[in-house]
Amino acid sequence: QVQLVESGGGLVQAGGSLRLSCAASRRTFSNSAMGWFRQAPGKEREFVAAIDWAGRTQYYGDSVKGRFAISRDNDANTMYLLMNSLKPEDTAGYYCAATQYSGIRYRDRDYDYWGQGTQVTVSS
Helix, strand or coil: CCCEEEECCEEEECCCCEEEEEEECHHHHCCCCEEEEEECCCCCCEEEEEECCCCCCEEECCCCCCCEEEEEECCCCEEEEEECCCCHHHCEEEEEEECCCCCCCCCHHHCCEECCCEEEEEEC
């Protein structure tokens, strides 16, 4: 059974920081590129960041570039998203995802496994 479990969401003031974690079952994790997506109420799902299987290459959506950082620890089967300089428009449910591909993917249709999500709320 493939599982992805997000944690670390919460309520933070604008300008603050949060770090999200995504714990993955070993079977999914080691050879898979991973990504973070987000979805706010009434809006489409948005690509946030992606990382290749080895953690060497990262790719970010334009709205978070320079503020968010994606990383992974394959020994711990965990992926992270460090979010700095948070804005109210970053408020959304954040979802981690894994793909069968080892290289970067930024389209949600390329991802095969999804977590249940963690809520991030940024107050102004």
